[in-house]
Amino acid sequence: MTHTRVVPDCADVAEAVSRGEPLSAEAQAHVSHCRVCQASRDAARPASGDALFARVEAAIGEERGLLARLRSLPTGLRVLGAVAWAVIIVLASTLATPRSAYGPVPAQYLVLAVTVLAILTALAVRLDLRPLQVVPSGHASVLGMIAVGLAVPVALAVLPAPGPQVTSLPGVGDTPAIVGCFLIGCGAGTLLILGLRALDRGAHRSPTNVLLAAAAGGLLGNAALELHCPITTTVHLLLGHATVGIALAAAYGIAALRLTRRTA
Amino acid sequence: MTSRSDEELMAAYARGDAAAFREIFERLSPILLRVMRHQLRRPEDASDLVQQTFLHLHRSRLDFRDGAQLKPWLFTIAMNLKREYFRRASRKPESPLELDGRADPSTGNDEHHRLEAADAVEFALSKLSPEQRDVISLHWLAGIPLPEVAQMVGASLSAVKVRAHRGYAAMRQALGESSNPEVP
Numbered sequence: 001m002t003h004t005r006v007v008p009d010c011a012d013v014a015e016a017v018s019r020g021e022p023l024s025a026e027a028q029a030h031v032s033h034c035r036v037c038q039a040s041r042d043a044a045r046p047a048s049g050d051a052l053f054a055r056v057e058a059a060i061g062e063e064r065g066l067l068a069r070l071r072s073l074p075t076g077l078r079v080l081g082a083v084a085w086a087v088i089i090v091l092a093s094t095l096a097t098p099r100s101a102y103g104p105v106p107a108q109y110l111v112l113a114v115t116v117l118a119i120l121t122a123l124a125v126r127l128d129l130r131p132l133q134v135v136p137s138g139h140a141s142v143l144g145m146i147a148v149g150l151a152v153p154v155a156l157a158v159l160p161a162p163g164p165q166v167t168s169l170p171g172v173g174d175t176p177a178i179v180g181c182f183l184i185g186c187g188a189g190t191l192l193i194l195g196l197r198a199l200d201r202g203a204h205r206s207p208t209n210v211l212l213a214a215a216a217g218g219l220l221g222n223a224a225l226e227l228h229c230p231i232t233t234t235v236h237l238l239l240g241h242a243t244v245g246i247a248l249a250a251a252y253g254i255a256a257l258r259l260t261r262r263t264a
Numbered sequence: 265m266t267s268r269s270d271e272e273l274m275a276a277y278a279r280g281d282a283a284a285f286r287e288i289f290e291r292l293s294p295i296l297l298r299v300m301r302h303q304l305r306r307p308e309d310a311s312d313l314v315q316q317t318f319l320h321l322h323r324s325r326l327d328f329r330d331g332a333q334l335k336p337w338l339f340t341i342a343m344n345l346k347r348e349y350f351r352r353a354s355r356k357p358e359s360p361l362e363l364d365g366r367a368d369p370s371t372g373n374d375e376h377h378r379l380e381a382a383d384a385v386e387f388a389l390s391k392l393s394p395e396q397r398d399v400i401s402l403h404w405l406a407g408i409p410l411p412e413v414a415q416m417v418g419a420s421l422s423a424v425k426v427r428a429h430r431g432y433a434a435m436r437q438a439l440g441e442s443s444n445p446e447v448p
Contacts (some may be wrong), residue, residue, distance in 0.1 A: 050299075052311055053289055056318045063322065074326045131327055132341045133319050135418040200318075201323045206348060260352075 003224050022078050027184040071201045075131045078199045082125045084120075087218050093188050093224040101169075101230045104163050110226060113156060117223040121192075124149055125215035128196055128209055142208050149215025150245045152224045157237030166230045173238070181240035182247070189217030189248045199221040218245020219246040279327045289318060295341055299401045302389050303346060311347060317342040321440035336412040339402060343416060347418065388435040396431035399424055404432075 018214055023031065063072070073081065102110070124145055130136070196204075196213045203209040221244040230235070268276070270291065276284035300310035320341045328337065335438075351374055364374045389397055395417070414424040 049290070049293060051315060052293065053286070055311075056289065056313050059315060062323045063319075068323075072323050072326060075324075117307065131271050131324055132344045133324055134329060135340060135416060136344060136347070138418075201320060220335045 013261060015102065021259045031046055038057045067198055070198050073199070076212060078129050079126050082129060082192075082199055086121055086125065086192055089191045089220060090224050090227065091187050092149070097184055099230055101166070102141075104153055104166050104223050104230060105232065106162050109162050114223050114226050115152040116152065117219050117226065120152060121216050121219040121223065124212055124219060125192075125196065128203070128212045128216060129199060130203070131201065132203070138206070140237055142212060146208070146215045149212075149219050150249065153218060153242040153245055156222070157234055157242045159170045161232060163233040165230075165232050167233050168231065169244075177229075177231060178236055178240035181225050181231075181236070182243060184245060185218075185221030185225045185241060185244035187222035189214070189244055191216045192220045193248065193252055204256060205260055210253055212248035214252045215245055217252070221245070221248070271332070274325070274328050274334045274337075275330070279329055282326070285322070288321075288334070292338055293318070298336070299339075299405045300342070300346070302386060302401055302405060303397060304349070313342065313345050315327070316345050320345070335406070336408055336416055339363050339406060339408060340416045343398065343402075368389065374416040385435075385439075386410050388438040391434055391438045394428055397428045399427040400435070 016162055048153070054205075070078070070081070127142060127145055168174060172180070193213050193216075196216065200209075204213065225241050225244070231240075268287075270288065273288050273291075274282040275363055277288065291393070292448060296317060297310060297314050300313050301307055301398065302308045317338065319404060321338055324341070328334070389400065397414055399410075402408045403410060410424055410428060411421055413428075414421040417424065419427075
């Protein structure tokens with residue numbers, strides 16, 4: 001029995017096109033001199049739009065579950081939700097690890113520090129959840145917000161607090177106190193970052209948005225620490241409080257980079 | 265029967281009318297794809313960005329407000345995604361090198377002329393700065409008025425007019441004054 005090579009005709013070409021298969025060299029040679037196939041190929045071109053629509057539909061079909069619902073909320077609600085989540089985190093942190101003494105530092109200073117940190121957190125959250133249909137803020141304003149977010153806790157640590165200094169907690173060594181504050185701050189900040197991630201529509205692929213979320217987390221962590229820790233020494237505040245934002249930026253930056261590479 | 269406007273379709277989609285999404289896609293995806301293909305090196309990347317744009321349209325559908333115009337809204341998403349694409353790939357905006365039909369032996373005469381014209385336009389666009397190319401793409405290829413283009417690229421109207429004027433002049437120069445009547 002001998003095998004003969006079948007020369008493709010119009011039907012073969014149309015069949016291959018309808019299946020989305022690449023044309024063989026023989027089929028391409030046929031198309032190059034066949035007006036019917038050329039017309040058929042031109043008519044089939046809108047199919048590429050159909051194929052693209054099928055991809056879009058499939059991607060939208062995967063938008064299910066709680067996270068999909070959260071990121072599809074109107075942006076106003078997403079920002080409000082993130083701010084409410086931040087308030088819950090601080091309240092929970094304060095209830096779980098209450099400040100041992102409110103006396104030494106004047107109440108006005110405490111209120112001022114927490115208010116500044118809360119306002120900056122809300123601004124960073126708003127900027128981080130900015131939707132894509134809005135022209136992006138200038139790079140400088142985003143970088144400025146990140147810098148302010150990381151610098152304000154350092155400023156709070158370096159500037160002398162009013163009132164008598166509190167150097168340690170009763171029964172707690174300096175290093176455990178620093179580590180304890182660092183962990184509480186990082187915990188609160190991480191919870192906020194997770195909340196922002198859940199509400200994110202894809203902006204967290206950008207390094208600036210990742211840093212912005214980390215800065216927001218650092219600010220919130222410091223707000224929680226203001227309501228937890230009465231120590232006012234510069235060394236404690238620098239090592240236990242101001243490093244929270246920097247550590248979150250480094251950790252979330254690395255995690256987001258790995259995640260992006262894995263999904264790229 | 266009168267056809268619904270883009271904005272009416274989007275409002276219907278936000279209320280859950282899936283057929284409206286298909287109509288929006290059919291109306292706007294060809295223009296979007298055309299713009300993206302003029303800005304990206306690889307056609308598949310252009311398709312990916314169009315897909316991402318419509319996915320974001322879906323995610324942001326409840327953000328669409330009465331009085332907003334859909335086309336600039338959608339193209340702002342696309343341009344932001346395109347910026348992110350270039351940033352992530354650490355690439356500068358470039359024009360495609362894989363030009364339609366250039367290596368396609370099956371191309372007919374009329375089509376060949378059309379594709380040659382498309383190649384010429386691509387060549388001309390490649391001569392523009394990224395800022396000029398954004399403005400020209402949105403204005404000429406997508407048919408978006410300059411005031412809206414200005415909002416989308418985050419520049420003043422006068423700055424956008426200057427970019428457009430210089431961009432069109434550069435394109436005319438690249439193509440030769442009389443060789444391409446398509447260029448406005």
